[in-house]
Amino acid sequence: MAAKKKVTKKVAKKVAKKKATAKESAQAASMRRAARAEVDQARADLRKVALDSIQEVATEVYKTGNAGGLPQMTMPQRNLANVTYDPKRGYFEMKGNLKTRTLDVNSVKTFAQTLRLMSLAKEMVSDEDFATKREAYYVSKNWGDAKFNEQRESDTVLDDIEGMFSIKDVTRETLRFVPEEHGGSVVGALTVIDRDPETLEEIRSDCAAMGSGAYTVPSSVDHLGFETTAKFVIAIETGGMFQRLNHHRYWRTANCILVEMGGVPTRATRRFVRRLADDLKLPIYAFVDCDPYGVCNIYRTLKVGSGSSAHVNRKFCVPTATFLGVTPDDIEEFGLMDATHPLLPVDIKRAKDALKNDPFFQAHPKWKKALNKMLKMGVRAEQQAFAKWGLNFVIEEYLPRKLRETKKFLP
Amino acid sequence: MADKQREISVSEFFAKNRHLLGFDNPRKALLTTIKEAVDNSLDACEEAGILPEILVEVHQLEEDRFRVVIEDNGPGIVKAQVPNIFGKLLYGSKFHSRRQSRGQQGIGISAAGLYGQMTTGKGPIIVSKIKRGKAHCFQIQMDSTKNKPVITRDDEVPDWHLKHGTRFEITIEARYQRGKGSVDDYIKQTAVSNPHAKFTYQAPVDKEEPRVYEATVTDVPDRADEIKPHPYGVELGELMKMLRVTNSRWLSGFLQEEFCRVGPKVAKEIIAKAKLGERSYPSRIAREEADALYRAIQDTKISSPPTTCLSPIGEDRIREGLMKECDADFYAVATRPPAVYRGNPFQIEVGIAWSKPGDDRLDVDDKGRIRKVKKKKGAFDTEDLLGNADEPVRLLRYANRVPLLSQQSGCGFTKAVISTAWKNYGLSQSKGAMPVGSAAILIHMASVWVPFTSEAKEAIAPYNEILKEVKLALQEAGRKLGVHIRKNKRVASEFEKRSYIEKYLPHVGIGLQEILGISNEEREDLVNTLHESMESTRKI
Numbered sequence: 001m002a003a004k005k006k007v008t009k010k011v012a013k014k015v016a017k018k019k020a021t022a023k024e025s026a027q028a029a030s031m032r033r034a035a036r037a038e039v040d041q042a043r044a045d046l047r048k049v050a051l052d053s054i055q056e057v058a059t060e061v062y063k064t065g066n067a068g069g070l071p072q073m074t075m076p077q078r079n080l081a082n083v084t085y086d087p088k089r090g091y092f093e094m095k096g097n098l099k100t101r102t103l104d105v106n107s108v109k110t111f112a113q114t115l116r117l118m119s120l121a122k123e124m125v126s127d128e129d130f131a132t133k134r135e136a137y138y139v140s141k142n143w144g145d146a147k148f149n150e151q152r153e154s155d156t157v158l159d160d161i162e163g164m165f166s167i168k169d170v171t172r173e174t175l176r177f178v179p180e181e182h183g184g185s186v187v188g189a190l191t192v193i194d195r196d197p198e199t200l201e202e203i204r205s206d207c208a209a210m211g212s213g214a215y216t217v218p219s220s221v222d223h224l225g226f227e228t229t230a231k232f233v234i235a236i237e238t239g240g241m242f243q244r245l246n247h248h249r250y251w252r253t254a255n256c257i258l259v260e261m262g263g264v265p266t267r268a269t270r271r272f273v274r275r276l277a278d279d280l281k282l283p284i285y286a287f288v289d290c291d292p293y294g295v296c297n298i299y300r301t302l303k304v305g306s307g308s309s310a311h312v313n314r315k316f317c318v319p320t321a322t323f324l325g326v327t328p329d330d331i332e333e334f335g336l337m338d339a340t341h342p343l344l345p346v347d348i349k350r351a352k353d354a355l356k357n358d359p360f361f362q363a364h365p366k367w368k369k370a371l372n373k374m375l376k377m378g379v380r381a382e383q384q385a386f387a388k389w390g391l392n393f394v395i396e397e398y399l400p401r402k403l404r405e406t407k408k409f410l411p
Numbered sequence: 412m413a414d415k416q417r418e419i420s421v422s423e424f425f426a427k428n429r430h431l432l433g434f435d436n437p438r439k440a441l442l443t444t445i446k447e448a449v450d451n452s453l454d455a456c457e458e459a460g461i462l463p464e465i466l467v468e469v470h471q472l473e474e475d476r477f478r479v480v481i482e483d484n485g486p487g488i489v490k491a492q493v494p495n496i497f498g499k500l501l502y503g504s505k506f507h508s509r510r511q512s513r514g515q516q517g518i519g520i521s522a523a524g525l526y527g528q529m530t531t532g533k534g535p536i537i538v539s540k541i542k543r544g545k546a547h548c549f550q551i552q553m554d555s556t557k558n559k560p561v562i563t564r565d566d567e568v569p570d571w572h573l574k575h576g577t578r579f580e581i582t583i584e585a586r587y588q589r590g591k592g593s594v595d596d597y598i599k600q601t602a603v604s605n606p607h608a609k610f611t612y613q614a615p616v617d618k619e620e621p622r623v624y625e626a627t628v629t630d631v632p633d634r635a636d637e638i639k640p641h642p643y644g645v646e647l648g649e650l651m652k653m654l655r656v657t658n659s660r661w662l663s664g665f666l667q668e669e670f671c672r673v674g675p676k677v678a679k680e681i682i683a684k685a686k687l688g689e690r691s692y693p694s695r696i697a698r699e700e701a702d703a704l705y706r707a708i709q710d711t712k713i714s715s716p717p718t719t720c721l722s723p724i725g726e727d728r729i730r731e732g733l734m735k736e737c738d739a740d741f742y743a744v745a746t747r748p749p750a751v752y753r754g755n756p757f758q759i760e761v762g763i764a765w766s767k768p769g770d771d772r773l774d775v776d777d778k779g780r781i782r783k784v785k786k787k788k789g790a791f792d793t794e795d796l797l798g799n800a801d802e803p804v805r806l807l808r809y810a811n812r813v814p815l816l817s818q819q820s821g822c823g824f825t826k827a828v829i830s831t832a833w834k835n836y837g838l839s840q841s842k843g844a845m846p847v848g849s850a851a852i853l854i855h856m857a858s859v860w861v862p863f864t865s866e867a868k869e870a871i872a873p874y875n876e877i878l879k880e881v882k883l884a885l886q887e888a889g890r891k892l893g894v895h896i897r898k899n900k901r902v903a904s905e906f907e908k909r910s911y912i913e914k915y916l917p918h919v920g921i922g923l924q925e926i927l928g929i930s931n932e933e934r935e936d937l938v939n940t941l942h943e944s945m946e947s948t949r950k951i
Contacts, residue, residue: 054926055927058922058923058927059927061919061923062923062927062929062937065919065937065940065941065944066936066937068940069944070945070948103919103941104948105909105911105912105945105949106908106911108912108915108916108919108945109911109914109915111915111919112915112916112917112918112921112922114922115918115919115921115922115923116922116925118926119921119922119925119926122925122926123925145914145915145918
């Protein structure tokens with residue numbers, strides 16, 4: 001009896017378990033349905049906005065043209081002269097200088113190409129497809145006379161279209177043009193929650209469980225969720241330094257997240273880091289070469305965005321980021337003088353140009369001082385220069401020492 | 412030694428120095444012979460107010476023997492004068508007259524006869540008929556030591572085919588070759604500067620039809636007046652000679668009668684400056700105070716000589732002549748007012764024919780649309796007058812309507828062309844060189860006395876007054892050319908820009924059709940409307 005009871009109990013338990021599983025799976029299914037509906041709705045909304053905007057621009061051109069006028073297209077100017085920087089707001093903002101392209105003999109080719117790329121965008125939005133910049137360039141090869149001769153030309157037109165639609169709050173991603181470049185690599189105490197594009201099933205990627213590899217930032221990051229125990233994020237310029245820190249599991253020792261930027265960070269990487277800063281409230285430290293390119297291009301773009309993408313800077317930069325190193329002071333403090341290279345004429349030009357024209361450096365006296373010091377020293381130092389004191393000097397000495405005084409980081 | 416001294420006749424001198432008269436080599440001899448005869452024919456016709464019709468025939472007899480025939484419809488020559496005109500050097504009507512004519516010294520045609528006689532042994536045959544006389548045929552031999560003609564034949568020609576005119580026929584040693592400085596070149600260039608004359612030219616080429624250059628103008632150029640010398644143009648030696656031979660008894664009268672532009676007041680001033688008496692005997696002054704008189708003349712302000720003695724070709728005729736013989740896109744002509752060098756009045760005229768490089772011409776219509784027009788080809792046989800776009804421009808030099816065919820580099824005209832800044836006028840030019848371009852520049856100097864550098868009449872001496880006038884004329888015509896070339900370039904670049912419209916505008920239509928889903932017709936309408944709006948906002 002007892003045995004029987006036991007058996008029944010077991011069965012009952014099993015049934016209960018089964019019931020629970022069924023209940024769970026039913027719950028999951030309804031959640032998935034809800035998620036799918038939500039995603040579908042969001043997508044449909046975006047799609048409508050995009051299609052309406054394209055329609056609106058084209059109709060305007062058509063109407064003006066039919067009335068015997070010369071059609072115009074208006075877009076923001078994309079350069080440093082058209083941005084302002086307020087340290088309190090934290091990123092480059094567009095001043096609102098617009099450029100108007102009127103149809104004439106000089107602009108007719110660009111005009112035609114813009115309309116044809118808009119037509120491509122319309123098709124992709126309707127079909128839920130996408131094209132990389134390179135693919136868009138190849139699509140034009142079927143346009144006869146109006147084709148692009150180099151990808152540089154199609155990129156410029158795409159940027160113009162993006163600018164034109166940014167006024168209507170439609171992003172390049174919504175128009176289904178995706179960047180070619182993949183995002184940076186990520187390792188450390190971070191779990192990224194993504195969805196399967198087909199089944200919409202949740203996928204969790206543990207960035208501490210990537211072995212000797214790393215998690216790669218996808219081209220679109222706004223749908224990602226995060227879980228972390230880390231204390232801060234280091235954004236690293238070079239793949240070499242990232243590998244060293246990853247190999248020796250520095251992220252475990254220091255309890256942090258490491259992001260490899262690979263030169264000037266792509267938009268996706270910038271947005272990813274920005275979300276780490278916003279959602280997880282983590283401090284972001286940049287670790288780049290001590291040269292004008294590392295400071296004026298890589299770090300500046302990471303922190304406040306760039307002049308040419310001023311219309312998207314609001315979301316695609318990390319205003320809370322600070323500068324860990326390598327600073328000109330570090331060169332002296334860590335005895336790197338004999339591990340430096342002289343600044344090249346292009347470096348000097350870049351630094352002087354930044355001091356003169358870049359609103360970011362003009363707003364920060366500390367940076368002015370640092371850049372002037374770099375110019376005065378006339379040398380640049382790479383992240384790898386610490387290897388002079390031993391391969392792992394950077395892990396054992398440099399980073400711990402710097403991280404003890406994060407308040408002193410350059411803004 | 413003393414017994415070896417004797418007189419040298421001009422004919423003997425020529426026999427030894429034939430290059431001075433343009434008979435340096437067989438090829439040039441052929442040209443010079445024809446040139447001298449044609450010049451005389453044109454002069455004679457114009458003098459008599461007849462529209463010239465000139466026949467030039469060249470027949471090859473042997474490898475280096477040619478028979479040359481030049482026949483004109485001029486007034487003819489009085490029988491008694493024929494032997495002297497064609498058989499005596501330095502005999503003529505033009506040397507002493509201060510009137511514009513092609514010939515000057517009276518050497519040319521008799522030199523050609525002498526050359527023929529020296530190279531082939533045969534003298535010239537001349538047939539001439541005046542209106543109210545009978546045609547006579549002479550054959551002449553020249554006695555070169557005595558500079559005298561010897562008549563070997565003198566026949567009457569009963570039925571000559573012309574009412575009046577002259578035919579000159581001679582056999583000479585020569586060589587025929589086409590190209591620059593050839594007989595063909597000469598005839599063509601002469602046709603350019605004499606659009607009132609008709610030329611029929613038979614080249615010594617088998618089975619080639621005679622070439623006819625029709626006259627396009629039907630009036631004979633105005634006959635130039637004869638003038639007395641201007642005081643500034645007379646040198647001391649000549650002044651002394653004039654003082655010796657004059658019929659005047661008083662110095663004041665001498666000055667007023669023998670020179671132009673000298674009235675009682677000017678004569679008085681000159682005489683006062685020379686510290687002479689108005690009633691002095693001219694022949695006495697010739698011995699003693701001529702130098703003072705000469706200086707006084709130079710010091711006195713005397714107005715310029717009258718210009719009625721000049722007969723310029725005229726802007727219309729130059730344009731006509733160039734258009735007749737050059738297939739160009741643009742013609743510019745400039746005429747300077749008469750000027751004076753060393754007391755000789757002269758006038759400079761310039762014409763430029765310019766052809767657009769390439770095969771197509773762009774025309775702009777009233778509505779501002781630009782169209783491509785194919786050039787007509789082969790209508791003219793003028794490849795030789797307009798060079799290619801990468802060659803130096805052709806320079807057509809004329810003195811009193813006579814083309815100058817050789818010694819271009821030593822000519823004052825060339826110097827003037829080179830020292831003009833052609834870059835300002837749309838032609839490329841390297842330093843110290845002729846401008847480059849598919850163009851011909853015509854320069855004509857009309858003067859009672861053209862300062863040739865040699866008796867062969869091939870190049871003009873670079874007097875400053877002449878250079879200055881030529882340059883000014885070139886600049887004036889150049890400015891017109893520059894305006895045209897710049898406009899041409901503007902039209903070409905505008906045409907290229909507008910071609911973008913046709914190339915890319917359809918794609919604007921396609922893009923809009925794809926986005927808005929409009930019909931093909933609506934698309935076509937839009938593209939046409941846009942095309943109109945875009946064209947109408949362009950300016951040239």
